[in-house]
Each structure stands twice: as C-alpha cells, then as structure tokens.
Amino acid sequence: MQETSSSTKNLALAIVLCLAVLFGWSFFAEYMGWVAKPDPQVAAQQQAEAERARQEKAEAEKARTSVPLTVFAPVPGRDITISTPLYEAVIHSGGGVVRSFRLKHYSATIQPDSPLVDLVDATTAESAPLGLVIDGAASWSLGQWAVESEPQGPLSAGQSAVLRLVGEVNGLRVVRELQFSADSYLIKEKTSLTPLGDQTRSARVAYTVASDASNAGGGQYDAMRIAWYLDNSLGQESDAEDLTKGVTASGNVSWAGPMSTYFLSAILPGDTSNVTVKGLLRGGVYRVAVEEQDIQLTPGNTAELEASYWFGPKKRKLLMEVSDSLAGSVELGMFSIIAKGLLWLLEFFHQYVNNWGLAIILLTVLIKAVFWPLTAKSYASMEKMKKLQPMMMNIREKYKDNKEMMNKEVMALYKTYGVNPASGCIPILVQLPVFFGLYQALLTAIELRHATFVEFLPFTDKIWLADLSGKDPFYITPIIMGLTMFLQQRMSPPPTDPTQQKVMMFLPLIFTVLFLGFPSGLVLYWLVNNILSIAQQGLMHRKNRRLDADS
Template sequence: MDSQRNILLIALLFVSFLLFQQWNADTSTQPQNQTAAQSATTQGDVPSHSGESQTIPGPSSSDKLIHIRTDVLDLTVDTLGGDIVEAKLLAYDNELNSDDPFVLLKNEPAHQYIAQSGLIGANGIDSTAGRAQLTATATDFVLADGQDELVVPLTYSKDGIDYTKTFTLQRDSYAVDVSYTINNQSDAPATVQMYAQLKQTLLDDGGSLTMPTYRGGAFSADDEKYKKYSFDDMVDKNLNLSMTQGWAAMMQHYFVSAWIPRTEDTSNLFSRTSQGQGYIGVRLPSATVAPGTEQTLTATLWSGPKLQDKLEATAPNLNLTADYGWLWFIASPLHKLLSIIHDFVANWGIAIIILTFIVRGVMFPLTKAQYTSMAKMRMLQPKLQAMRERFGDDRQRMSQEMMEMYKKEKVNPLGGCLPLLLQMPIFIALYWALMESVELRHAPFFGWIHDLSAQDPYYVLPILMGVTMFLIQKMSPTTVTDPMQQKIMTFMPVLFTGFFLFFPAGLVLYWLVSNIVTLIQQYIIFKQLEKKGLHSKNA
C-alpha cells in the first residue's frame, strides 16, 4: 500500500473517530424539558435514610449567606442547611484575560449547580419539615497570610443535642472537609445519617465535532474504578450501590466536583432526578450517639480543576475523571511527560513541540520501515504490471505469483500501512491528553496564540499544517495512476485543513510539528534509499 492510499486511510480513520466521539456525546445527553417531563414524582433536596426521596415543601435557600475564602477558593455557603451554593476558582479566569474568576458551583435561575450536605434519620436536622437554620460567628472567613488551614463552624441545637457543621479548608487545595459533630446531651440515644450530594440543572452540553465535551455524573465504587453516569442515565435508572470505597461526582470538561465519604464502613451511592434537576451523592452509614457522648461524621468535597496528582492524592481513582477514554494507558504517560517537559521550559507550546520530537523520534524506526516498504513496492511495479498482463483474469494464479515475489524480494505489502495504523492510537491518545489537560486552558504560546485550548484565531497553524501535509504528499513515492484517486489524494490536505481550523491550537501545533519532523525524516530516509538504489521520484 503506497503513501497516498495511507493518507486516505488515516483520514478516514480520523474522521470516523471524530464522528464517533460526537455521536457518543450526543447520545449521552438529553434536553432539559424532556427529562423534566419524564420525572414522575416531585422530589425535594433531602434524601431519606431508607433510600427514598423526601419532599420538602418549605424553602431550600435563604438570604443568610456566609463567604469563605482561601488562596484558591471563594465559597458562598447558605446557612439554611449549610449548602455550598457558589464556588469561585480564583486561579482560573472565567474567560481569557478576564478579571472575573471561573465559577464552578452556582445558584442561578437558569443553571443551578450546588453541593449539598446534611443530617437525616430519627434525630437528623434535615427533614420534611424543613432544613436547619445554622448559626455562624461571622459572615466572612478568610485564610490569612501565613495560615495553612481555615476552620469554619456552623452550629445548631435541638432537643438537648448540639450539632456543629464544620468546613475545613487547606492552603492551595480544592478539597474541603465537611463534618458534622453530634454532641448528645439528652437522655436518649441519637440516630443520624449524613448525606452529601451534588445537584445540577439537567443541561445538554456535548461540545462540538472537533471538541466533544461531557457534562454529567460519574462515580467510583468497589467493583467500578470509574464510570460515567449521564443525566440521561439518571432519568432511566436511579443509582443505588453499596460501597466501602468510592465517590460521586459531576464533571464538565476541565473541572469536577466530587463527594468522598470518609468512613471505613459501607456507604450508599445514589442518584435521582426531579423537576429538571439531577442529583448524585453518597449516604454515610447511620450512627447512634449515646447520651453524654459525641461523634463526628465527615465527607470531603473536591470542587475544582482536574489536576491529576492532587485528585489522586484526595481519593483513589478520582484522577480518572480526567477522562482519556480507552487509550488512557497511552494518554496518561504522554500527559505526565508533557508536564515534566513544561517544568523545565515553562511554556506549554514549547513543551508540545519537544514532546512531538520525542514521540516522532521514538517512532522513527516505524517511519523508516514504512518508506522503505513503499520504495520497494514501487520498484516492483513493473513486475506486477507484467504479471497482470500475463495472467489476465486468473486472480488465484496472480495472487500466488505475487506472494512468491514478495517472499523472494523480502517485501511486506502491508509494510507501508501498519506503521501508520500503529501511529494512529498515539495521535488519538495525545488528542485526549491535550483535550483533558486543564493546564492548557488559557495557556499562551507566543504571538497571536493566547490560548492553546482554543482554536487559532487567525487560522495560521491549520493552514501551515495543510501546506506541510501537501509537501509530504509531493515527497512521498506513489503508484497511483487513476486520475480520480489522484484528485482525492490531492484534496486530502484541504479536507484536513478544514477540520483543523476549529481544533484547539495545541493539537494543531502538535500535528504541524509532527509534519515538519516527517519532512525531515523523509529527506534523511530517501537519501539513504537512494544510496541503496531503492528510491525513485514520483511519476
């Protein structure tokens, strides 16, 4: 198989990959009005200890808010129940060059996305009668300079029992420990159960053909390290899993929120939908607090970017929310290598260029084998043509003679195709590594490239990529004589350029540099082949 047909093959594989990703994104989402209509029951914000949802007729929010600020997080907490109703990520701009921070959790009419937690059970403070109005000592809490930990308590008392809901935040961390301390000064045992859930408006956000993204749920449990659970899945079937280790999350491209129960006993993982809202969360085991004693129940909320090292340190398998698909075993090492390179060069664009040279350098033996096989196949074309004339329509005899000739000349007819097929998974893996890397979000390269995660605003990189692809075609040996096939091959660079106009600049940069490396390698390989008398120029 010659170079031109290889280009057509890889183009078809690439386009098929894009179409599959978009189809997968489209089928994992569902319009809000449809999901709302399919929700047959009206459910409130508080799950019951039995696993069924409780309805709360009263208000689920108030105007009594407090603010908690660290070096990376700015949280707004509603003291009615103590839910986190807003989370600003101070290290990430909302838009490129914006002074406003990115808002992950929000409580807006068109899009509600909040982190809720509470106590249910016989002595719980969240029930069908309403949620507890907690008391704070101030309205603003700030992590001071030189301070590594910020502790914010909210208190409530009822029937001789003191409840303290505590938020504990660390410097340079998106993990927030949320704990309930139950101090039972009554004469009877107190039974409570802590729940922690994420609530979000059901939105259709599948991205585009060139940048498919996922918004929806995900979870980890004992028998499932990582699994997406879309809003559509939540509508179809409620989750109800027991686990000793795991978490419940909601994801959106570069960011994730997740609740992790901090207990060695069995917790319950659940999901549900109600009135256009999706819920996914965990229930900790029920606890009975004896009179005169106290007990603390804790869950951790991660609400921030998909920083894989920090996610992995927060909970097992939480780093898998940086979803690299089925080629994760290739994409993950590529991302780690890219991060190591960036530590030295301090520019993600330069890091991508260096990574490209490393990847293509490792694959050089495959590239050399590819062009050597193509050159040998071209040298055999006169003999193949003579066989076609000699055997005519006798295809069986023709095939036998061809196989004998390939064996005698030590030529593999698939030698030019297999290297490309082996390179395709590497490209797809790198595609996802760059797509899922929050580090590239709003990361500048130089000149007009201010954001490697967005498309080139002036389309310079895609056009240069198309030019280099055309040069590769012109330099490659070919046996194509059919005018229609020649036109199709000539059109391939134009087709690819059209696709890459809307790709993230970081990925186009990789492909452009890869093409430049290919041109250099072609020159070196063809010079070596000429010395062996194998290389001849295109017809």
C-alpha cells in the same frame, strides 16, 4: 433429752464465742498494738471524699439523661466568606450550603475582563451544594442553626481554619465542622449527631453537591456530566435525557459529583463501603447526593461522621495529593501509563520554554526522534514497493480475470525482491499507543486550558492561538495540517488497488474536516509531526537517489 439440751447449750456458746472474736478482735488488736489506730481526721476526710464522688456521679448521670446538650440559641442565617490563595467561597450559616465558589487562578474566558470561574453560581446555589440531608430532610431549610466559630480573615499559605455550625434538625443536635486549607481545594467535614429525645433511633445522612454547565466548553471534548468512582473504576453519564430521569450507583464509592473536562465538584464519603450515589439533571443544574448507610443513635451518645469535598480544577498533581481515585477523574484512556509519562515530559519542557505550544513542539520532536528508526524502516519498505509498482501493474493487467493467479504472482514478486508488504504498517501500529496516549493527555490536561501559543495572528490584532484547549478560530492550523498530509501522501507510493487509491486520495480532506473542531493543541502536534515526517521522507529519498547513482 438431757443430751439434746447439752448440745444446744454448746452450739449457743460456740456462736457467742465466734461473734466475740469477730467483733472484738479489732479492739483487742489495737489494744495490743498489733494494728495502728485509725486517725479520726483521715477517716472523716475519706468519708467526705466518698460522699462527694457519689454525689458527682449522681449529678453526671442526671445531666446525661436529662440535659445532654448545652442550650441552643438559633440565629438568622448570614453569608460567611472563606478566602484562600486558591479560591473564595461564600458559605451560608443557615446549614452550611455554598452560595459561591470562585477559583482565583482560572478565568471563565480568555478575554482580559473575564470573570473568574465560579463553580457555584446563583442558579446552582438554589440546589444547596455542600448541603446535609438527614432522613430525607433538608437541614438547611428545615433546621435551625447558629455559628459557634468561623475563620477570621483570609488564610495565608500553610494555614487552615474551621467553620463550626450547630443546629437542630429532625430531633437531632447537629454540629458541622468544615475545615478549609489555604493550600488545597479539599474541604474536610466532621459531622456530629446527638439525639434530643430519650429513645434509641436510626438516622441516614446524605451529602450534596451541584454544578451547572457554565464551566464546560460543550461538545464532545468538554461535555458536562455526572461521574462517580465505583470499585476502582470511573463511571459517568453525560446524556441529558438519561440524567433527567436520574442515575444511581451503589457499592464501594470513593467519590461522586458533576464534572467537566477541566473542573470537578465532588463528595468523598468517609466510609466508602455501601454508599449510594444519586444523580439528577434538573433546571440546567447537575445534582448529586451521596448517601451513607443508617447509623444507630442512643440517648446521651454522639455519633461522628466524616466526609470531604473537592471544588476545583482537575489538576492531576493536586488530585493525587488527595487520592489515586480522585486523580482518576482525569480520563487518560486505556493507555494511561503512556499518557502520564507524556504529561510529565510536557511539564518538563514547559519549565524551560514557559510556553505550552513550544512544549508540545519539543515533545513531538522527541517522540519523532525515538521512533525515527522504525519510521525509516517503514519508508525503506515503501520505497521498495514503489520500485515494484510497474511490475505489479503488469501482473494485474495480465491476470485481471484470474484473481487467484494474480495474487500468487504478486506474492512471488515480493519473495523475489525480498519485500514484506506488512513491514510498512508495523512501525505505524507500534506508534499508535503513543499517539492515543498523547491524544488523551492533550485533550484532558487543564494546563492547556487558556494556554497561549501565538496570541495574535501575525501582522494583525486578531486573537489566534490564545487557548490551546479550544479550536483554531481561523482554521489555519487544520488547513495547513491537511496540506502537509496531502504532500506526505504524494511522497509515498500509491496503493496498487484502485479502490484504495481513491480512499487515500480523500483521506487528507477527511482529516482536515475532522480536525477543524479539534483543540488547537492536538492539531499543533499533528501538524508538527507531519512536517517532521515530510522532512524524514525527503532525507530518505535523497539517500535512495544517492545509492541509485552510486550503483
């Protein structure tokens, strides 16, 4: 019992000594000079700063949870004009939709008093192009908006400006920043979304564009359609019945929008993955919405989205500056590599002659010169075939009741005189990719739209080839083209088969009727090519006559 009491006293003494060392050491160290005494003023200052930091943190936390945004004061919507060297756009501040978008370098017709091309006219404006749809709600009609900043005056070359709109839509604070550039038809947008409540929620955003058919020439060469670029491939629909029902596409979408052969109104989503495109034709207006996947919004936090818009011509050089996929809106077909090269040559010639018609002629001459040896070989083969015609007719007459024997004798004749009946076709087959590439290049090149070759019919005041993208109004060039084709056919040996002879006889007429509606730039190419072919055939005939005379 005594031993237990002694242990208890020792434990108590040890605790007292530990406390004395713990709390008395600092005073003893200061007394001995081992540590510096704290400055009362510094200590007070540090304490004040700590208290101030605590208060600021508490106020920031309070502001984040209770007053996350500045006071919003909506105002009535008004029209804001954005003027650049390329276009003049009218944007309505009540949501940022486009009222008008006029292209300063493109006229609607070739008439001197023609208005400018307007990609968004009064009819189209009702469909709210450049509109923002949030959770299926039209932000321009259901939301309240105000203007925070806007461009001041027209933009000069090299300048850009931002239109900043603030609104409240469907329980969200929405900020739209639209950036306009003086040197591009591309409009960039940054959208900010902040929830007004204190609950985490999701939101789905869609962007819209629209256009009517007023900027399409109509017909098979310039039809209005809805197009999209999905998984590096161009998709489109022009059938009015299908578009009235609606079309959709989902996946990796680079852009989507209504377009004609020469103009495009497109949305370029910032996040191209998992995008849904919805297209519809209603009331003569082609509407497109690009919908992105849902985003999660938490109280006090702002989500930012990006997108771009193209309202302008389908000029490959300008489109390429944005992206290869946007340049894909110019349809160059399966021989696109050849078409691009021919377009480059066409632009090269135009730099020197300053006339697209003359540029087409020079390009045709160059193509003819490149293929001259192949064409000469084809003509030489046809000349040999022409000399064999009498013998072949005799064989056909002799074996008219025995087809097998007839073919055997004809093949023997070819072998005896060293003639290959296919040699005349091979050079033509080699040239076909170039022809189809040039066909697509001339058909889709906006440079030929309203491009003049011979403005007035000679000796008259009648407008003639003032638009190489349109047909010849007097059908002069297609008729001459048909005549040259007929003359070229007469200079070539006729087919040995009677049925083929009849078909070939009607071929110039068929081509003439077909070319009546072709763009005059294409007809000009074919006409010049025929004239050059006739000249080459004439030279070959003269050469062959000279060789026959010498022999």
